[in-house]
Amino acid sequence: MEKPNSIAPPRGKLGVLLPGMGAVATTFIAGVELVRQKQAVPVGSLTQMGTIRLGKRTDGRSPKIKDFVKLAKLEDMVFGGWDIFPESAYEAAAKAGVLDAHHLAAVKTFLSKIKPMPAAFDHEYVKMLNGKHVKNGKNKYDIALQVKDDIAKFKKKHGCSRLVMLWCGSTEVFMKQHEVHETAESFEKAMKENHPAIAPSMLYAWAAITSGIAYGNGAPNLTVDIPALQELAQKHNVPIGGKDFKTGQTLLKTVLAPAFKARMLGLNGWFSTNILGNRDGEVLEDPGSFKTKEESKLGALEFILQPHLYPELYKKIHHKVRINYYPPRGDNKEGWDNIDIFGWLGYPMQIKVDFLCRDSILAAPIVLDLVLFLDLAQRAGLRGIQEWLSFYFKSPMTAPQLYPEHDLFIQSMKLKNTLRWLQGEDLITHLGQEYYD
Numbered sequence: 388m389e390k391p392n393s394i395a396p397p398r399g400k401l402g403v404l405l406p407g408m409g410a411v412a413t414t415f416i417a418g419v420e421l422v423r424q425k426q427a428v429p430v431g432s433l434t435q436m437g438t439i440r441l442g443k444r445t446d447g448r449s450p451k452i453k454d455f456v457k458l459a460k461l462e463d464m465v466f467g468g469w470d471i472f473p474e475s476a477y478e479a480a481a482k483a484g485v486l487d488a489h490h491l492a493a494v495k496t497f498l499s500k501i502k503p504m505p506a507a508f509d510h511e512y513v514k515m516l517n518g519k520h521v522k523n524g525k526n527k528y529d530i531a532l533q534v535k536d537d538i539a540k541f542k543k544k545h546g547c548s549r550l551v552m553l554w555c556g557s558t559e560v561f562m563k564q565h566e567v568h569e570t571a572e573s574f575e576k577a578m579k580e581n582h583p584a585i586a587p588s589m590l591y592a593w594a595a596i597t598s599g600i601a602y603g604n605g606a607p608n609l610t611v612d613i614p615a616l617q618e619l620a621q622k623h624n625v626p627i628g629g630k631d632f633k634t635g636q637t638l639l640k641t642v643l644a645p646a647f648k649a650r651m652l653g654l655n656g657w658f659s660t661n662i663l664g665n666r667d668g669e670v671l672e673d674p675g676s677f678k679t680k681e682e683s684k685l686g687a688l689e690f691i692l693q694p695h696l697y698p699e700l701y702k703k704i705h706h707k708v709r710i711n712y713y714p715p716r717g718d719n720k721e722g723w724d725n726i727d728i729f730g731w732l733g734y735p736m737q738i739k740v741d742f743l744c745r746d747s748i749l750a751a752p753i754v755l756d757l758v759l760f761l762d763l764a765q766r767a768g769l770r771g772i773q774e775w776l777s778f779y780f781k782s783p784m785t786a787p788q789l790y791p792e793h794d795l796f797i798q799s800m801k802l803k804n805t806l807r808w809l810q811g812e813d814l815i816t817h818l819g820q821e822y823y824d
């Protein structure tokens with residue numbers, strides 16, 4: 388793709404539309420408002436806190452990313468979304484139990500005004516949930532048109548100049564690409580025929596893309612990972628990205644595995660288990676939804692370690708991922724990893740990682756960065772899959788002929804080089820021979 392000549396400045400309001408207003412979405416919205424009120428610091432957000440080195444190491448140029456590329460300001464963001472439960476963002480945040488009482492109190496008035504629109508939902512795709520705040524229509528196409536109408540009304544009501552949609556809804560049952568996903572026409576026909584290969588998340592994505600709105604996928608759902616929606620994204624000049632926020636265990640996996648490979652240390656097995664008690668954990672109790680998550684979590688190691696290139700080191704890896712719903716923990720997930728590695732002459736060693744994390748606290752800054760970067764991509768005229776946003780995803784989307792890049796540091800370099808490229812700066816290679824001439 389050619390470098391865009393110019394990037395339209397972020398004038399006016401940016402509408403952020405979130406299908407699924409549960410723990411992650413409400414922690415994100417509350418956090419943005421707390422930062423705007425100057426009551427908190429946006430820790431974990433690269434767009435807000437990160438810098439980018441430009442030119443040579445001796446040049447001393449390291450502006451903040453948000454000053455280097457023109458990103459929308461937090462003050463210009465307005466929020467909306469859909470959920471199968473009618474509770475306001477305040478009630479949903481209180482129920483999610485992520486934020487302390489003093490934070491909740493500070494944003495109560497703001498969050499109470501954000502009420503979800505009725506969802507495009509079907510219990511067949513998220514078996515553990517039942518909600519009454521849902522749309523009715525004569526077929527899936529009709530429901531997708533209602534989502535389009537919601538988008539248009541939201542845009543008008545809030546006077547938005549641009550919108551971004553980011554899926555923060557539940558993990559749907561495992562789905563494989565079907566022939567109805569092949570073209571925009573077959574997809575539309577399938578919506579009209581209520582075909583089971585069309586999941587609710589796809590209706591939102593179709594509505595967003597055909598309305599000219601960027602779509603990001605925070606769950607491991609198939610959604611935009613299909614040719615029909617990618618074709619439409621090209622046609623409507625819409626950036627898309629996914630899938631599944633890379634937050635806790637996989638974040639660490641994609642830091643540790645590249646280190647083993649870089650040092651040519653072998654791996655016999657990696658056992659990952661999770662204990663969590665939020666609604667996401669409850670949804671993942673259903674084997675269909677768990678399978679979707681499991682596939683997403685399993686991919687990283689294989690792609691990073693490349694066993695076909697290093698058979699003596701990585702050919703026989705036992706990689707297991709377990710998720711256990713355990714209500715007392717709420718959103719405070721415990722991710723345990725037992726890693727069996729081997730070194731010089733094959734001698735075995737073990738590493739244990741016990742990450743006592745907070746799921747939505749890790750996810751919220753990712754939501755913020757994705758919203759801002761997808762908006763930037765759209766203003767820059769980038770369309771289709773945004774591989775440079777792989778940094779944020781467990782299962783990064785790529786062009787069909789490529790394997791996904793999972794190594795966090797390669798992803799970070801790719802992201803920053805993309806920003807340099809967009810702004811016409813030299814790319815950084817880390818060669819540095821010129822200092823020794």
Ligand SMILES: NC(=O)c1ccc[n+]([C@@H]2O[C@H](COP(=O)([O-])OP(=O)(O)OC[C@H]3O[C@@H](n4cnc5c(N)ncnc54)[C@H](O)[C@@H]3O)[C@@H](O)[C@H]2O)c1
Pocket residue numbers: 406407408409410411412469470471472483506507508509513516518554555556557558587588605606607631632633634635665666667670746747749750
């Ligand atoms: N928190 C993390 O660290 C993390 C990491 C990676 C991915 N995710 C994914 O992000 C998503 C959100 O996580 P969460 O902890 O906020 O879950 P959550 O259960 O608190 O919120 C999801 C919300 O989506 C709603 N929903 C389900 N189907 C919907 C539909 N068709 N339309 C509108 N709303 C719908 C549910 O009612 C629920 O309120 C999940 O899919 C999760 O797997 C989270």
